Amino acid sequence: MMASPALRIADMSFAWPTQAAPCLDIAAFELARGERVFLYGPSGSGKSTLLALLGGVTLPQHGSIEVLGHELSRLSASARDALRADHVGFLFQQFNLLPWLPAIDNVLLPCAFSARRREQANSAGSPRAEAERLLARLDLDPSLWHQSAARLSVGQQQRVAAARALIGRPEIVIADEPTSALDAERQQAFVDLLLQESAAAGAALVFVSHDHRLAGHFDRSVALDTISRGATGMPEKSA
Ligand SMILES: Nc1ncnc2c1ncn2[C@@H]1O[C@H](COP(=O)(O)OP(=O)(O)OP(=O)(O)O)[C@@H](O)[C@H]1O
Numbered sequence: 298m299m300a301s302p303a304l305r306i307a308d309m310s311f312a313w314p315t316q317a318a319p320c321l322d323i324a325a326f327e328l329a330r331g332e333r334v335f336l337y338g339p340s341g342s343g344k345s346t347l348l349a350l351l352g353g354v355t356l357p358q359h360g361s362i363e364v365l366g367h368e369l370s371r372l373s374a375s376a377r378d379a380l381r382a383d384h385v386g387f388l389f390q391q392f393n394l395l396p397w398l399p400a401i402d403n404v405l406l407p408c409a410f411s412a413r414r415r416e417q418a419n420s421a422g423s424p425r426a427e428a429e430r431l432l433a434r435l436d437l438d439p440s441l442w443h444q445s446a447a448r449l450s451v452g453q454q455q456r457v458a459a460a461r462a463l464i465g466r467p468e469i470v471i472a473d474e475p476t477s478a479l480d481a482e483r484q485q486a487f488v489d490l491l492l493q494e495s496a497a498a499g500a501a502l503v504f505v506s507h508d509h510r511l512a513g514h515f516d517r518s519v520a521l522d523t524i525s526r527g528a529t530g531m532p533e534k535s536a
């Protein structure tokens with residue numbers, strides 16, 4: 298049997314309840330397994346909205362979104378939650394770390410919500426050993442591993458959030474503009490680390506940014522307005 302792609306979107310449109318016209322209208326988009334794509338578009342064009350749809354957090358009004366061959370709108374809310382927990386690592390725009398929890402326990406959170414990711418993290422000996430390996434790989438000093446997340450700098454929090462997205466080798470890693478707080482040189486270094494670790498885990502990566510300069514090392518670069526009619530925020534022309 299042919300493996301399904303990591304992600305597939307077909308004839309999908311979505312509007313927030315307050316919007317008269319769809320902010321996203323995508324005829325076709327596909328991400329192969331292991332493929333690493335850079336997705337860019339201006340602020341407000343719907344990038345974060347698209348990621349919420351890919352994660353099954355919200356559902357489109359029309360069309361289909363498949364994650365690893367599962368059509369999201371055919372799943373119950375709890376099945377979508379389980380699919381996301383097992384197979385998708387999220388790196389949020391604001392990181393969403395639990396501030397009072399030590400860095401390493403933030404990294405371990407996905408293993409608490411998914412037996413699959415817990416088992417895959419065991420390949421390093423234990424989930425904790427895998428969390429330590431990832432934090433070391435992302436250059437977070439061991440003296441900070443047991444520091445609460447709130448006490449870390451923005452760049453350090455970002456690396457903790459990246460380790461959390463990667464732990465347990467999810468097939469899909471989704472990163473929403475995680476570099477905006479860093480200077481250009483550190484941004485590129487962080488992107489390179491994320492690319493390397495995604496490749497090592499065999500994960501497909503969707504990396505979203507409005508900063509096109511970061512596109513260089515990805516397999517593919519996609520402008521949101523070339524796949525979505527709604528992405529410019531302009532009213533749609535009637536056919
Ligand atoms: N929860 C929401 N409820 C209603 N409208 C929303 C909601 N979230 C986003 N929008 C609207 O949807 C459009 C796309 O927003 P979105 O956050 O996806 O843009 P973005 O491309 O991620 O922007 P940025 O680069 O600033 O992060 C905007 O017009 C925004 O006002």
Ligand SMILES: [Mg+2]
Pocket residue numbers: 344345346390473474
């Ligand atoms: Mg956004």
